[in-house]
Amino acid sequence: MNSSPEVRPVRTASEQRTFLTFPWRIYRDDPLWVPPLLPERARTIDPSRGVFFQRGEAEFFIAWRGKEPVGTICAAVDPPANAERNRRECIFGFFETINDLAVAEALIATAAAWGRTRGLNALFGPFNLDYEDGYGVLIEGRDRPPVILCGHTPPYYQTLLEGMDFLSARGDNLAYAWQVDLSTQQVQEVMAMADRVRKRKSYIIRTPDFAHLDDEVRQLHRLLNRALAHLPDHIPWQLESVRQMVEPFVHFADPELILFAELDGETVGWFPGIPNLNEALIHANGLRHPWDYVPLWLHLNRKPKCLAIKSVLVEPEHWGSGLAILLFAEMAARVARKGYEWVDLSLTSADNPRTPQLADRMGARLYKRYRVYRKSI
Numbered sequence: 196m197n198s199s200p201e202v203r204p205v206r207t208a209s210e211q212r213t214f215l216t217f218p219w220r221i222y223r224d225d226p227l228w229v230p231p232l233l234p235e236r237a238r239t240i241d242p243s244r245g246v247f248f249q250r251g252e253a254e255f256f257i258a259w260r261g262k263e264p265v266g267t268i269c270a271a272v273d274p275p276a277n278a279e280r281n282r283r284e285c286i287f288g289f290f291e292t293i294n295d296l297a298v299a300e301a302l303i304a305t306a307a308a309w310g311r312t313r314g315l316n317a318l319f320g321p322f323n324l325d326y327e328d329g330y331g332v333l334i335e336g337r338d339r340p341p342v343i344l345c346g347h348t349p350p351y352y353q354t355l356l357e358g359m360d361f362l363s364a365r366g367d368n369l370a371y372a373w374q375v376d377l378s379t380q381q382v383q384e385v386m387a388m389a390d391r392v393r394k395r396k397s398y399i400i401r402t403p404d405f406a407h408l409d410d411e412v413r414q415l416h417r418l419l420n421r422a423l424a425h426l427p428d429h430i431p432w433q434l435e436s437v438r439q440m441v442e443p444f445v446h447f448a449d450p451e452l453i454l455f456a457e458l459d460g461e462t463v464g465w466f467p468g469i470p471n472l473n474e475a476l477i478h479a480n481g482l483r484h485p486w487d488y489v490p491l492w493l494h495l496n497r498k499p500k501c502l503a504i505k506s507v508l509v510e511p512e513h514w515g516s517g518l519a520i521l522l523f524a525e526m527a528a529r530v531a532r533k534g535y536e537w538v539d540l541s542l543t544s545a546d547n548p549r550t551p552q553l554a555d556r557m558g559a560r561l562y563k564r565y566r567v568y569r570k571s572i
Contacts, residue, residue: 200258200265200298202305211240214255216483217267218291221349227340228347229473230481231329239324240269240289246439247324250275252313255289256305258298266292268302270309271324276430285310285572287320288330292355299355307572318570319364326430327440327505331368332356336563342471342503342539345370346565353566361568365428366545368567373538373559377531381558389524392517398464399457400525402450412438414455414462422508426546428567444469447495452502452529454522458513465508466522468530471501471539500536507550519553527557 205214215236222228240255242248253271257264269289277283287306292298307318322330329346332353341347376382392398403411416437423429448469456464475494480487504526509518530538540559543550551561 198260200260200301202256202258202266202268202301205255205257210257211237211255213264214257214267214289215240217257217264219481219483220264221291221293222347225347225349227337229340229477230479230483232476232479233481233483236481245324246435247271247273249435250433251324253286253324254309256302258292258302265295266298266302268306269324270306272310272313272315273430275433279431280428282317282319283315284317284319284569285313285315286322286324287318288323290321290352292352294349294351294355296355296358300359303359303570307570310572316572318361318568318572320568322567325436331565331567334367334564334566336370336561338562340473340477341563342370342501342541343469343473343476344503344505345473345539345541345563356568359570361570364567364569365426366547368542368544368565369551369561370539370541370563370565371543371551371554371559372562373540373554373557375527375531375535375537376558377527379558381556382527385520385527385557386524388517389521392521396516396518397458398518398521400521401455401457403453403455405445405450408441408445409438411455412441415441415465418462418465418508418510419506421510423547425511426544447472449533452526452533454525456509456518456522463510463513464518464522465506466504466526467506468502468504468526468538470499471503472499474499474501498534501539502530502533502535502537503539503541505541507553514549519549520556523553523557 205211215233238244251271251273253269255269258266267289268287271286273286285306292302310318328344331346333348334353416432416434419432452468454466455462475491478494479491482488507519507522540554542565
């Protein structure tokens with residue numbers, strides 16, 4: 196019988212390294228796992244550099260059996276998000292564990308105790324201090340690696356969390372795949388609908404102006420919070436978090452595949468496509484060693500097969516106008532010209548039926564499903 200694990204907070208540089216590299220113990224034999232970039236992860240959990248710490252508090256823990264690490268977890272509180280939603284939730288994340296209920300229970304108990312001492316009454320997650328990067332537990336879809344900003348977890352994580360009485364916090368998060376083919380009847384119908392929208396409305400499709408990135412970030416920040424506010428458990432975006440999300444992609448994104456929609460000079464829609472860098476990052480071993488930069492450089496110089504589209508945002512006043520159809524049609528034509536093989540549409544919530552309906556209309560198929568959990572403490 197295995198001994199009970201001891202869960203201790205991360206205090207030393209050595210323990211931080213163990214915390215950051217522990218996932219390699221879980222996924223070493225999983226060909227679908229895309230290792231996180233360690234320099235980026237180190238910045239995320241550093242209170243002096245991580246954007247989350249400008250508004251929240253977090254602590255990191257490792258579960259040990261003797262001298263062997265067997266699990267990790269982070270407990271955090273995001274005061275602006277809790278205040279906006281009138282909640283008192285403790286975020287848990289960086290949740291990695293061997294397939295052992297005792298270890299999982301010890302990790303969750305530690306996060307719950309941390310939250311209770313701060314007056315919090317529920318655990319909510321998993322999120323790795325970033326609500327848009329690899330959150331949730333993979334429920335279905337193990338035929339291919341995740342695309343950029345999507346996560347990957349072992350099948351037993353769902354069993355462990357639901358065995359500890361965690362319940363789904365909201366509708367599952369869905370990823371759709373569309374094989375690029377403009378000749379299908381479904382796509383032709385979408386193109387015809389888009390033509391009718393162009394004749395009826397004076398929408399202008401533009402690409403971003405990276406020379407005035409701050410202005411574009413402010414427009415995006417407004418769109419994110421207005422277009423998604425209707426979703427259950429919507430967590431309002433902070434301006435600095437939007438800037439942190441956008442800035443890395445400026446260096447490799449194709450601006451012709453990042454679409455803004457305007458009407459009468461006002462930005463009313465956004466539809467961004469970014470190359471799926473995970474096709475290169477899966478070969479980089481998280482940059483654990485200096486020599487890992489060589490395969491990363493080699494694969495970054497290859498054109499990815501997939502374009503990842505992370506969101507479609509339309510101002511509420513323009514729902515039902517056909518603007519989303521127009522954006523989908525415009526993107527489809529551009530993606531075909533660029534030679535991509537398939538398009539990922541992720542992640543959209545099952546609570547937001549408009550995007551799944553559009554994906555279905557284009558002939559896309561659901562290929563991954565993620566779940567976020569909540570539990571009273």
